[in-house]
Amino acid sequence: MSILEEGRPAVRLSVVVPVFNEADNVLPLLEEIERALRPVGSFEIIFVDDESSDDTQARLAPAVAAGRLRVLRHRQRSGQSAAVRTGVKAARGDWVVTLDGDGQNDPADIPNLYALVAKGEPGSPVLVGGLRRKRQDNLSKRWASKIANAVRQSFLQDGCTDSGCGLKLFRRDAFLDLPYFSAMHRFLPALFRAHGHPVAYVPVNHRPRERGVSKYNNWQRGLVGVVDLLGVYWLKRRTRLSSAADESRS
Template identity: 30%
Template sequence: MSYQFTIVVPVYNEEDNLLRVEKELLAYIKIATKKTNVLFVNDGSKDKSQDLIEAICQRNLEFNYISFKENRGLSAAIKAGFDYVDTELVGYIDSDLQTSPNDFNLLLENIDEFDLVTGVRSNRKDSFTKNMSSKIANGIRRAFTHDGMDDTGCPLKVIKTEYAKRIPMFKGLHRFLPAMILLQHGKIKQVPVQHFPRMAGQAKFGLWNRLLGPLADCFAYLWMKKKYINYEVNKKG
């Protein structure tokens, strides 16, 4: 079966959410504007996530998985997803489902003209502390990258796979995906999407790693921007 779009779903200790992920992604696949499949990336979960993932993939042809030997972090899980997909488009959504898979269609409406389309969480349903720390972190990152994006932490994105595979991913740099596309002279856009409270499981990021991590990563990005190799082939024979 020829798919056009792969949704990468990073998973770390999300056993309480995975059946809902299955249900909502199956419902989305039926209305998706591109032929869609799903790739779970199990980031070394210590609960029953892997057993659930295997059961989901066994009963649904559209679902596949890869599983890490040990926990390597969200950036590594996203990078592995990008490495393993073979469709022309790749997206990702968090397994906590605080964003809706249905909103992928809003992003896909714009992907022909742009190389990355990211969601912007409107009317966020997070705590005051989480909202403020994210707002501050986004302001810091925007000052360093000049990417014009308001919410790079939004876990709902669609990218042309040829661009995604060229992203030099490092730990923490999943927050910099729009900026990484700009390094390739790609075009980016943000689109408002829905946001929901977390229904189950535990958040993986706290106050300090939302603020101090992004600040340190900004300096890593500046170094990378200076060293980044970008080229276009004019002729070959």
Template identity: 35%
Template sequence: MDFELTIIIPVYNEEDNLLRVQQELSGFMLHAKKKAKVLFVNDGSKDTSQKIIEEICSNTDAFEFISFDKNYGLSAAIKAGFDTANTSWVGYIDADLQTDPMDFNILLEYADSYELVTGVRANRKDSFVKNLSSKIANGIRRAFTHDGMDDTGCPLKIIRTDVAKKIPMFNGLHRFLPAMVLLQNGRIRQVPVKHFPRIAGVSKFHLWNRLIGPLQDCFAYLWMKKKYLNYTINRKG
């Protein structure tokens, strides 16, 4: 099959969500504006996630997986997905499905004009503390990166794969994908998308890694920006 979009789904102890993921993503693929497939990245789950993933993938070529030997974190899972993807576009959504896979079609409307299109969660259904800490963290990051993005933590994005593969990775970089695309002189856009409460599983983030972690990562980003190599070949002979 000539797939055009690989949707990365990082998985860490999401056994209660995976069958719903299969159902929702299968529904999206029937109506996707680009022919899509799913790539599960099992980030060292300790529950039955791997068994369920293998059962899902055994039934259709549109679902694939890679599995880590241990837990490396969200940034590593996304990076592994980028490195594995062989389609022209790569997307990303969380296994908790607090965002709607059908909204990938909203992002894809802008694919011809931008290298990265990210969702902005409208009317977020998270707790007051989670929303407040996310707002503060986004403000800190935006002050460092000047990327103009309001919600880089939104787990619904599409990126041109050749651009995604050039992004150098470090822990926490998933918050800086728009800024890293800008370093490649790429074009970025944010678009409002739906948001839902988590109905199964447990959030992997807390106050510490929503505030202190991103602040530390901002300094790592500034160092990387200073050292980042970006060039254009003008002529060849």
């Protein structure tokens, strides 16, 4: 069941957007999300500010006052995975969709992901990951991502050819049941599959960054990613699913 907060009604879908110094992107992105989700039904939007030092908070304040979204702010910078988890824990929807705050993920793709789970049919996926059709990044980023995904796939074999896509939809309770660690957001397909959850992938749009600057470089992500990959590989090998249990009756 969804968490009810202060008597507010449950929503079908929660959108979680981690942001760090994206002042010029947050309002255009908010408007796009609202347009994309009007046909879906009840939803909420949560921006998680990872202690931005720019005007991100000030730009979002009027929308918060108007009840268009909720904003959670970390007291110290904690990283994207922590921001995603903060948003998911606060979410009131049974289903959560995440997307990056830089505007490169297209909110118009969200209904396509949600359509795979909305009917609640048996065997439907618990996580739906986006696969970017055509990366709108510079050549060095595209090649680094291609190499990283090939290495990942050789270790994890989760069927995901684009683990860096921030557009993902998953069931809230299943996510919160996963082990938490920094950078886990890049390994969600492997983690969900290791815990016995069906996973699906959907081609999605990818757009050039129009405002702001990227917050990482290839070397930083590559060096940390090797350690993370080995850790997830170990977790995958050590994960054992528990069988169903019956409670004894006197």
